[in-house]
Amino acid sequence: MRKKVYADAASALDGVLADGMTIMAGGFGLCGIPENLIAGIRDAGVKNLTVVSNNCGVDDFGLGILLANGQIRKMISSYVGENKLFEKLYLGGELELEFNPQGTLAERIRAGGAGIAGFYTKTGYGTVIAEGKPTREFNGHHYVMETGLTADLSIIKAWKADKEGNLIYRKTARNFNPMMATAGKITIVEVEELVEIGELDPENIHTPGIYIDRIIVEQGAEKRIEKVTTRKREEVK
């Protein structure tokens, strides 16, 4: 029997957290982030974290709450523009920052999970991103070598899981979650709905259960929208 289902974030995080560890956190902006697990890490108080995540939340939500709590030592991200606290900590030298182009970040995580130690991309050639990295020419074009990325722990968000950990994501809440699922030594998923094994369509499983160690059902998630943009409804004739 595989027992992957845990009662809540605290129990799922029990025994896997340590000061100084590297954590990958799924999501793009505030979309598809594991809210309960982030809160659980805040409550656990673990420190000196290196966090790999495309963004760093906003001041009072998402990974921003770990920043505010002084738990993050270094971020590996592609964009952190939505977070004023980030700016303050960074400029004050309290926070390390490694920028990766978004596609390079996504590919480094995929590579880490896929046993690819390094790969060559055109992205960033001739820019500051390539400084100090090996380069190579293929068919007359220049490429930069980037390395695979793994983490001690990945915390991700999915829409549904079965009890084996087979996952499906919803719309653009998929984003970085599938790759991070593969790149964590331990991967914990937070889902909106847990179903029995056999209820998900085997042809449409986005992440096979082999990548998932622990599962919790999300409780009281806010699912905040960063930028509400709408159009006016046309007049009904």
Add this chain to the structure above:
Amino acid sequence: MRKKVYADAASALDGVLADGMTIMAGGFGLCGIPENLIAGIRDAGVKNLTVVSNNCGVDDFGLGILLANGQIRKMISSYVGENKLFEKLYLGGELELEFNPQGTLAERIRAGGAGIAGFYTKTGYGTVIAEGKPTREFNGHHYVMETGLTADLSIIKAWKADKEGNLIYRKTARNFNPMMATAGKITIVEVEELVEIGELDPENIHTPGIYIDRIIVEQGAEKRIEKVTTRKREEVK
């Protein structure tokens, strides 16, 4: 308007074939192979082909019919053991052969479609596969550099397509088809069923339409099984 749907293999292949070209052909064994498109290439008689495919069919079926017709100059494959004609042509010097480990072949094709010019894998380090290839050490382990692979044409097989070319595959007939869809300069898909745009679930599209140039509906496919293995039905109580 995108007009991707063609009447049959002959019309879909019209204008894209040339002697000496490189063709990727989807499938694993005889499972998930584009039968109509292979027959169309045989009928077109184009020669000196380099064919990238995990296997080479059997003597009278699958890519075997292009071998029999003397159209293939070189194969890039991981396993060709099911084909006696292959052996004869190869030993007679009429056929070039490049073996890739199956995972390396799959990853090279994915890389080719994804703009990754090269990558480092442990697979094959210290074996004949690594001869002449750059190697590199990452964290004390040895890796071989393999290059991305693209083709002039990819012919693939899917279960369903909508008219935009969004695809879903069926069971293990998926295999190499999704990566090859991304790595062909032109990609033609052969499907069992064509549906209207909007009929496929956007969360479960295995290959987005951007990768698909031409679509045909399969006619009279045999879907041969290479090795029928069954168990006896239990007695009904």
Add this chain to the structure above:
Amino acid sequence: MAWTREQMAARAAQQIRDGFYVNLGIGIPTLVANALPPGMTVSFQSENGMLGIGPFPYEGEEDPDLINAGKQTVTEVPDTSYFSSSDSFAMIRGGHMDLSILGSMQVSEQGDIANWMVPGKMVKGMGGAMDLVAGAKEVIVLMEHVEKSGAPKLVTRCTLPLTGTHVTDFVITDLAVFEFTKRGGTLVLKELAPGVSLDEVRAKTEAKFDVGLAN
């Protein structure tokens, strides 16, 4: 008279061909979607993992799981597909996007783009911009011709940190349209906004360019 932002977007929309797959950056480029002539089939991609982007949702129908790369709420269209960030950038990096339209702070006469970082200011990050300029088949920069300070943005060499080198095909500003003869080739002035003179463009452009105006 210089083009408005909407007119710049409309001019960029003219570069889009029927059937194109297009990625629009944030800012002025987002206006391009609304400027397309009717009857064209164009799919917009968002690098957070969506191909086939519809308009903003009706009020009250926003879905927190459905946003574009600018983090704005959007909607599906009938041919929408969703995928992961790695699959999304495989699509971008692999050269499958016909066109990327994005803003910039500087473009050099070699087609280098600098659009992600101003030294001394807080660095927000490059997001997907470096992948887009490296990967798209065609790159159009949409930007004001000069800085608020009046400093030229079409420059001999970018003084700001680069996003990519030799990556620009087309530059559309509020004053003029430029095209590179090829990647890393020569910059050519193709059009002037109505009432804008060649002299004004020369005065406000540091980059060397040829004049290839249609008459």
Add this chain to the structure above:
Amino acid sequence: MAWTREQMAARAAQQIRDGFYVNLGIGIPTLVANALPPGMTVSFQSENGMLGIGPFPYEGEEDPDLINAGKQTVTEVPDTSYFSSSDSFAMIRGGHMDLSILGSMQVSEQGDIANWMVPGKMVKGMGGAMDLVAGAKEVIVLMEHVEKSGAPKLVTRCTLPLTGTHVTDFVITDLAVFEFTKRGGTLVLKELAPGVSLDEVRAKTEAKFDVGLAN
């Protein structure tokens, strides 16, 4: 008396822990699935793109779209998932498979495996074997102790072309069970088949090994 193929498979099955994800090669390894003790949750992976493999189908229910890596018709189980070949080998190469059980022609005392090619004979190809031995957390070789000619298959150095170097953890033959102390470490004899003597194993083994038999 030497172990039968079924007994070898049963011995290999003892190495499988509850919850394991396992890839079985063709030949004797396929017999391992039937030798598992009841009550264990084990998922079998097939490198052509399937996790969670059921038994062979009933006669008449074969599905041409549902085969294993040996090209045999198989069935689904309730937790089956399907994926592409690149995703499948990402799973294998990335170290996510707990165990790979495969046959071999030779295993060296350094744990090198040679199982894909005999020079002079027609080369069939390595298929997924090189990826499996390089990627799986644990690799068990199941093979006859000697060639039909009587030549040892546990050798000082492989004379056949290699599949991987320093990759073997466990070797189960019809005569004995061996374990490597670690990857690339020392080969240790752990068990003898009933009625098989240490002398017989010594005589039929070229590879240097320590004796660590339980009493």
